[in-house]
Amino acid sequence: MASNIDKWTRRRFIQTGAALAGGAALRGAEPLIAQVKPLIQGPQVDRMLRIGNLPLVVASANGIKAIETAMRLMKDGKDPLDAVIAAVNIVEDDPNDQSVGLGGLPNEDGVVELDASVMHGPTHKAGAVASLRNIKNPSCVARMVMQRTDHVLLVGEGALRFARAHGFKEENLLTEKSREAWLKWKESMSSKDAWLEPVGETPQSRDRQGAGETPKGTGGKDAIPFTWGTINCLGINAKGDIGGVTTTSGLSWKVPGRVGDSPIIGAGLYVDNGVGAAGSTGRGEANLQNCSSFLIVELMRQGRSPGEACMEVMKRICDRTEKRLCDEKGEPNYSLILYAISKVGTFGGATMRAGAKMAVMDKDGARLVELPGLLPEKRKQE
Numbered sequence: 001m002a003s004n005i006d007k008w009t010r011r012r013f014i015q016t017g018a019a020l021a022g023g024a025a026l027r028g029a030e031p032l033i034a035q036v037k038p039l040i041q042g043p044q045v046d047r048m049l050r051i052g053n054l055p056l057v058v059a060s061a062n063g064i065k066a067i068e069t070a071m072r073l074m075k076d077g078k079d080p081l082d083a084v085i086a087a088v089n090i091v092e093d094d095p096n097d098q099s100v101g102l103g104g105l106p107n108e109d110g111v112v113e114l115d116a117s118v119m120h121g122p123t124h125k126a127g128a129v130a131s132l133r134n135i136k137n138p139s140c141v142a143r144m145v146m147q148r149t150d151h152v153l154l155v156g157e158g159a160l161r162f163a164r165a166h167g168f169k170e171e172n173l174l175t176e177k178s179r180e181a182w183l184k185w186k187e188s189m190s191s192k193d194a195w196l197e198p199v200g201e202t203p204q205s206r207d208r209q210g211a212g213e214t215p216k217g218t219g220g221k222d223a224i225p226f227t228w229g230t231i232n233c234l235g236i237n238a239k240g241d242i243g244g245v246t247t248t249s250g251l252s253w254k255v256p257g258r259v260g261d262s263p264i265i266g267a268g269l270y271v272d273n274g275v276g277a278a279g280s281t282g283r284g285e286a287n288l289q290n291c292s293s294f295l296i297v298e299l300m301r302q303g304r305s306p307g308e309a310c311m312e313v314m315k316r317i318c319d320r321t322e323k324r325l326c327d328e329k330g331e332p333n334y335s336l337i338l339y340a341i342s343k344v345g346t347f348g349g350a351t352m353r354a355g356a357k358m359a360v361m362d363k364d365g366a367r368l369v370e371l372p373g374l375l376p377e378k379r380k381q382e
Contacts, residue, residue, distance in 0.1 A: 099229020260284020
């Protein structure tokens with residue numbers, strides 16, 4: 001009996017969302033709301049039945065300048081996946097954003113390797129590339145994998161050959177700014193190698209920006225921090241169709257060939273057109289070990305709001321963090337942010353430590369929204 005009620009609840013909930021998203025009059029929606037409300041558990045019911053918040057675009061904070069493009073394209077009738085990919089292309093093309101695309105921070109050999117995934121709600125199809133070199137828009141190659149192959153994920157040389165075959169232009173992705181950052185990292189790693197810092201420059205202590213502990217064996221020098229950089233963007237149009245994309249240059253100074261969560265469907269990105277979508281930025285290994293995005297969507301299917309689902313998954317990740325990645329208090333010492341949207345236009349997220357934001361654009365315009373943190377923000381020591 002409970003199983004049938006659950007199925008009926010989900011069906012009626014989705015029908016309600018479709019009616020509201022399509023611009024149904026409040027009077028016409030009232031019978032559906034009256035039927036659904038008693039069957040949805042918890043105080044989130046009113047938020048889940050929010051009216052008039054479609055279309056909606058959310059992204060990681062570095063997508064604040066891009067989400068307006070996604071919104072405009074969806075309002076012009078473009079597919080939501082095409083819209084969010086066009087949005088992240090703006091960031092991928094920006095040489096000053098060292099987290100993705102052109103100018104992304106390289107691996108330990110000084111080579112930029114890019115990862116990306118896309119997922120299309122209406123068809124439930126997905127595409128991804130990993131360890132892709134010389135192509136600044138891996139999100140577009142990922143879409144091509146989805147559209148023109150029977151596969152989901154292509155990696156390395158195979159992904160590059162596929163991109164070449166479809167006319168993608170190769171170019172050197174290592175900008176002068178990123179090259180200098182890589183060189184400083186290499187020079188600061190150890191006092192026992194032949195790499196020296198410029199004459200007159202004194203090594204300074206640098207935080208790892210919440211990325212975890214400093215590598216062992218760094219000698220007497222202070223290592224340049226590892227950083228995780230990514231853009232996730234999720235969009236839902238007025239009809240309730242959803243598209244999502246995650247693109248990244250990954251962990252800076254990584255071992256060549258390292259792949260994080262961004263190109264893995266269910267980890268760095270997941271879309272279910274009947275429920276919602278989720279994505280992530282930050283320590284990819286933590287998301288890979290917990291299939292975070294898939295789990296967030298499944299929790300929303302069970303009735304959690306986007307924010308509640310993200311925080312529940314964040315708690316699980318925190319509890320499973322190995323000791324070497326924790327600080328003296330036993331708390332995770334890395335950055336992680338989760339983002340989610342629901343079928344009916346609600347949004348939310350969670351961050352490992354307070355202080356992070358997400359970019360949002362809806363009927364109220366584009367803005368940055370502060371996310372709840374599982375742990376308090378770390379204060380830099382004076």
